[in-house]
Amino acid sequence: MPLKTSSYSVLTNIYNHIMKRVKYDLWADYLFSIIEPYIPDEYIALELGAGNLNFTNCFHNYLQDIIATDLSSDMIKSDKKNLFPKVCCNMVHLPFFMEFDLIYSTFDSVNYLTSKKKLLQHFMEVNRCLTVEGIFAFDASLEKNSLKHVREGNKKGVCNGYHYTQKSEYFLKSLIHKNSFEIYADDKIVFREIHRQKIYPFETYFELLDRAGLYVVECYDAFKYKEGTANSERIQFIVKRKKQVC
Numbered sequence: 001m002p003l004k005t006s007s008y009s010v011l012t013n014i015y016n017h018i019m020k021r022v023k024y025d026l027w028a029d030y031l032f033s034i035i036e037p038y039i040p041d042e043y044i045a046l047e048l049g050a051g052n053l054n055f056t057n058c059f060h061n062y063l064q065d066i067i068a069t070d071l072s073s074d075m076i077k078s079d080k081k082n083l084f085p086k087v088c089c090n091m092v093h094l095p096f097f098m099e100f101d102l103i104y105s106t107f108d109s110v111n112y113l114t115s116k117k118k119l120l121q122h123f124m125e126v127n128r129c130l131t132v133e134g135i136f137a138f139d140a141s142l143e144k145n146s147l148k149h150v151r152e153g154n155k156k157g158v159c160n161g162y163h164y165t166q167k168s169e170y171f172l173k174s175l176i177h178k179n180s181f182e183i184y185a186d187d188k189i190v191f192r193e194i195h196r197q198k199i200y201p202f203e204t205y206f207e208l209l210d211r212a213g214l215y216v217v218e219c220y221d222a223f224k225y226k227e228g229t230a231n232s233e234r235i236q237f238i239v240k241r242k243k244q245v246c
Helices: 024-038 054-059 073-077 116-129 143-152 202-211
Strands: 045-048 066-070 086-088 100-105 130-141 155-159 162-171 176-185 188-198 214-221 234-241
Touching (some): 024 054, 024 100, 024 130, 024 214, 045 054, 054 066, 100 116, 116 130, 202 234
Parallel strands (some): 066 086
Antiparallel strands (some): 155 162, 176 188
8 A cells, every 4th residue: 555645534543542532521511611601592503623523522412503514524524423514624714604603623723724824814714604792712732732742752552453653843943833643554654644733822813813803702721710821731712703893
């Protein structure tokens, strides 16, 4: 089998193994606890970067009217519970002509937008698709988190007949965090996947949200209830549309 570079193609076979330490149920508990005051009795929600819907299926305990989306058709098709409608789309060009009371993403999905132009376009698309009183909740990884993962070193494992290695690198000059996966079968590398994330400075999010016509209601140190700072590993935003001035 030839080497192939792709995004989440073969990785879907081992994704749950790689993410086995992530406690999706506790993540869902936390996210709902901070957004509950803003959710109306009748709502419709949009999840961006839903992946294989592991988080979405846990979030089902709190919210049911969700449309789940992801850029990777391989990932989104790997969900077998089929509790939610699923759409394969790019968060920079949302294919919706309707408004949502809640738009959210998890696990630093926004960091996969590796230019400020794309991140701004994403925020503008969110603005377009939010109801007047709707909220946008997302988290983002900061530099401290990248440096921590690099210190922890490379990872390896075995799952579904595949051996894999994961190498984490962070480039201070470009602010790019690169995760390189090599996946082996029969002692041969059969797939290589490289995922790049942009680790934006803390202030960049506020700047681009403002330019997109949005404002920050809350910025938490993720998984906590204290204020997030540039020294946080991960930050959690709750965002709303600016009021239109007549």
